[in-house]
Amino acid sequence: xxxxxxxxxxxxxxxDDSSFELLLQRYRTxxxxxxxxxxxxxxxxxxxxxxxxxxxxRARESYAPSAKFTTWLFRIASNLAxxxxxxxxxxxxxxxxxxPAGEEDSAMELPARELRVDQMMVERDRVKLIRCAIDSLxxxxxxxxxxxxxEEMDYVEIAKVLDCTEAALxxxxxxxxxxxxxxxxxxxxxxxxxxxxxxxxxxxxxxx
Amino acid sequence: xxxxxxxxxxxxxxxxxxxxxxxxDDQRAVEAHxxxxxxxxxxxxxxxCLSGVLDELPIIEQSAAFNxxxxxxxxxxxxxxxxxxLMPSPxxxxxxxxxxxxxxxxxxxxxxxxxxxxxxxxxxxxxxxxDLGVLENYDVLKGFDALSELPVAAQEQQSQTPQDQxxxxxxx
Numbered sequence: 001x002x003x004x005x006x007x008x009x010x011x012x013x014x015x016d017d018s019s020f021e022l023l024l025q026r027y028r029t030x031x032x033x034x035x036x037x038x039x040x041x042x043x044x045x046x047x048x049x050x051x052x053x054x055x056x057x058r059a060r061e062s063y064a065p066s067a068k069f070t071t072w073l074f075r076i077a078s079n080l081a082x083x084x085x086x087x088x089x090x091x092x093x094x095x096x097x098x099x100p101a102g103e104e105d106s107a108m109e110l111p112a113r114e115l116r117v118d119q120m121m122v123e124r125d126r127v128k129l130i131r132c133a134i135d136s137l138x139x140x141x142x143x144x145x146x147x148x149x150x151e152e153m154d155y156v157e158i159a160k161v162l163d164c165t166e167a168a169l170x171x172x173x174x175x176x177x178x179x180x181x182x183x184x185x186x187x188x189x190x191x192x193x194x195x196x197x198x199x200x201x202x203x204x205x206x207x208x
Numbered sequence: 209x210x211x212x213x214x215x216x217x218x219x220x221x222x223x224x225x226x227x228x229x230x231x232x233d234d235q236r237a238v239e240a241h242x243x244x245x246x247x248x249x250x251x252x253x254x255x256x257c258l259s260g261v262l263d264e265l266p267i268i269e270q271s272a273a274f275n276x277x278x279x280x281x282x283x284x285x286x287x288x289x290x291x292x293x294l295m296p297s298p299x300x301x302x303x304x305x306x307x308x309x310x311x312x313x314x315x316x317x318x319x320x321x322x323x324x325x326x327x328x329x330x331x332x333x334x335x336x337x338x339d340l341g342v343l344e345n346y347d348v349l350k351g352f353d354a355l356s357e358l359p360v361a362a363q364e365q366q367s368q369t370p371q372d373q374x375x376x377x378x379x380x
Contacts, residue, residue: 017282020282024275024278028270028274028275029267029269029270032268032270032274033267033268036268037265042268042271045268046270046271046274049270049274050274050277050278050281053278053282054278054281054282054285057282057285058285126261126264127264127265127266130261130262130264130265131265134265149259149262150265155224155229170220170223170224171220173223174219174220174222174223177223177255177258180258180262181251181254181255181258184258184261187257187261188254188257188258188261189254189257206227206259207226207227207256207259208223208226208227208255208256208258208259208262
């Protein structure tokens with residue numbers, strides 16, 4: 001019978017590093033993918049994942065199984081990822097403020113999202129379109145969707161990660177999926193686009 | 209208008225319904241509404257389709273160096289020493305430190321006034337006890353000049369008959 005996450009963490013606390021290795025095997029890929037879907041860069045996602053596991057390991061001495069292990073794990077991961085996003089956004093803002101006026105003008109001429117969506121449709125790059133739609137969500141909605149859809153967490157757990165009530169989370173999820181439905185209308189066959197509905201799911205993740 | 213109210217209700221229960229986690233009442237309400245509302249029926253279908261679309265995001269695997277790098281970092285982490293057993297909890301350490309500080313502070317606090325009177329009284333008693341050996345030494349008292357300065361009447365009262373004095377001298 002597989003040992004629970006809490007059991008493995010308590011064994012790690014008692015000095016058994018092989019238990020921590022099992023936790024790593026269990027959550028390495030989900031954590032890296034969760035981070036990758038937020039920061040959109042595999043190297044950054046791996047760096048952050050290392051930091052997540054190191055923080056968990058460092059906290060082993062004071063670990064008390066008061067909450068689900070995954071709640072704690074993904075809370076650390078989402079905080080780190082969102083902080084990284086904010087830092088990089090801040091750096092980009094500094095760069096753009098220092099940039100010559102001509103570059104700023106050209107940035108203003110970027111096409112609207114709909115045009116980029118059309119361009120992507122031409123290129124048939126569906127993955128990019130999906131990533132673009134997820135990126136367009138506000139931070140909290142994005143984390144909620146990633147934890148709900150890809151990590152298949154229950155509402156209570158996600159609400160704890162995001163530090164909100166269960167009712168607020170359901171509202172957050174509805175708004176997020178509604179935005180995605182509109183953004184991805186060309187793929188889901190919504191009223192916003194005449195494109196036929198396409199469903200080529202791989203079977204991963206939760207059905208919403 | 210009738211549809212708007214029901215459509216709004218569907219909005220709050222749609223995600224749990226699609227997750228299969230709606231209550232039996234909510235589930236029946238959603239299905240009943242969807243059966244008479246083409247717009248919501250279409251929306252439910254689009255949500256189901258959206259789920260499949262979102263599944264298209266590929267899963268990435270960690271690089272070959274990820275595990276080795278993480279193991280190195282974990283191996284470099286400091287291990288708790290033997291003293292960790294003595295200090296099982298930062299809270300306990302803090303409580304002990306506070307207790308020690310309180311003890312030192314209580315030791316430095318001035319005693320109240322009545323305590324000072326009691327102390328001086330006990331000091332006087334101590335001196336009397338210390339001098340008790342002298343007071344009990346008759347030879348010393350006998351030659352004590354202060355006694356000769358007493359008034360005559362007092363000396364007579366204090367002095368005894370010569371016979372008694374001789375008896376006493378004989379005893380000594």
